[in-house]
Amino acid sequence: MLDIDKLYFDKQPQGICFKEYTTLYQFGNIQIYGDIESSVNYPQGTGCYLNVSGIGCHQLKIFLDAQKRSWRDFFQSCTHHSGKNGFHVTRIDIAIDDYNIKPVFTVDQLHRKCEKGEFLSKSRHHRLQQSSSDKVKSAKTLYIGHRKSNVQYRFYDKDKEQAEKGKFDIETMGSWKRTEIQLRDEKANILAEEIRFGSKTLRELAFGFLKGNLNFLLANPNQSNKSRWDSCRFWERFLENAEPVKLEIQPTVNTLLDTENWLSEGGVLAAVKAFEFLEDQQALGGLQSLQSMKKKAQFSTNLSAKIVTHLSILGKSELIPLVYEQTKQTEF
Template sequence: MPEDIFITYPAKVAFKTYQTRWQLGDIYISGNAKPTEDNPEGLGCYLVMTGRGCDDIFNILDSHNRTFGHMFHQCVRWFGTEFHFTRLDIAIDDRNEVPFFTPAQIQKKFEKEEFVSTSDFYHFDDSKYDTDDLARTAYLGSGKSAISYRFYDKDREVSAKYSKSLDEIGSWKRTEIQLRDEKAHAFAMLFEERPMELGELAFGLLAENLRFVVPNKSESNKSRWKTCRFWKRFLGNVEPLKLHIPKTQNSLLETQQWLTDGGVISAVKGFYFLEEHDALGELKSVGEMLDKARYSPPLSSKLTGHLQRIGREELIPHIQYDTKSGKGGVV
């Protein structure tokens, strides 16, 4: 492990400007966020670990007989719900002499549309090194998808990077699952509960979200096609894992804060200003807009709950009268 901690100024991560960045090897922490309209108090920090950074953390944890599961558990103890994972990459390495499948096989399956997934966007990247061999990578899902996949020739990548022969490295095919936002956090919390079962969780996630299939001309519904042999062998006898993503229901107070911090109230104030100075032109007055406005069902529910808490139930029928029918957006 490197012993020095480097500090740099400033650092911009995920569209947020941080004033300080601490670096320990391949582990980075950005903090002291600059207050902005979206983040008025300038709170929060951002932790990034590259592949090597994860190796460093693993070695630190392992020296104390701890796992990443214990680390995630500490996050829950320290921060409760005040933290979340924005991205989590899970790698599955196939080091068998005869691999279960190759990226070239995956590419053919994609090109023939012989797969079932929530995403149908795929592309390929062939990196040619000093030898005649190609390191092939097949991608499924966009970079910003909640879940996406990469299949590539790790052996050829390592061969070129460290000037080693393929015979010296041996067969090495890698499958990577990239999770973002809610799915990343849900998987991390599941792993926190079951720290010794990462392999089972990863394969279960694959079984639930991706299948390579054998075409059946007599069946038009692709989801009913049989799973191809190499994918069955690769997954083994594993139960599909469905991630539970809890629905977030913000409070009426949070809605009020969103109106203020998000600039909505400022916009309304601007319309009032134009109306007060007879400068609306062809624009509608705030009163006209309010007359036509209807509460969304989620907002109606929050207003009703608020009125019940403060003992003003007599106003609830007015809320119900002005509520849209059907589903509305969360406000």
């Protein structure tokens, strides 16, 4: 079984914590926060914030199934209703459940691999958390990746967790092991785009992401390069014939026009005007004047590259050496 387990996103990409909103619309465990008054920082308001917990995602899936709609339809509806500003996904969790009597792998197996360094991931950080309960044998959770990073993997004993909460009898419920992929910000947004417009199913995306980004290995003492080690049998069996999915973040190409927009819309010019006002009124106090700050200012390498490109387009290449003279030197 595979499904989206948790879902969080705001209508406008401003990263506002839902606790700042003043109005809550709720149906079951599906919550929409809204109504923040416009301010200097957010003159057009902040849209709304959708928060769907694990149970809320299960409820939402029931509604979608009843309407013969998929997660793709849901995300496309979100695009339609969010207007020209679109929406920003702050986090998506995808859950893969293993109900086999004998699970494909256990948390202990994965943890032993991590402790021996027999795994490949962009994050080498891992930790094991163990609950303490008198009712059942303690549930274990293995985390790979930092909690606040764009990608984190979780593997845990869902059966024991539910038994500890008193929801099920561990003796009668059977085995239930869960794998979760937690994606944040850019990665979550790229996944949302793939769900909306891509050809792959959610199952193909989830297993493909694991295939392309995480691997548990068979140690090979004759090969120093881990990337050439074979995958564990249990990991291959779990992923079956999944095609790798990377969800790569594409580098943003900015020009001086983008910088101009940033100056006018980001409040930078207003800040410059504020310093000019204070200087005219002889009210700078201990602050530096704009003139003294400009004398010490240097172009960043990123801004320098934009200026050079702009001058090249205008046919004023003779000015480029002057740009480099005022560019901050990178220390190695």
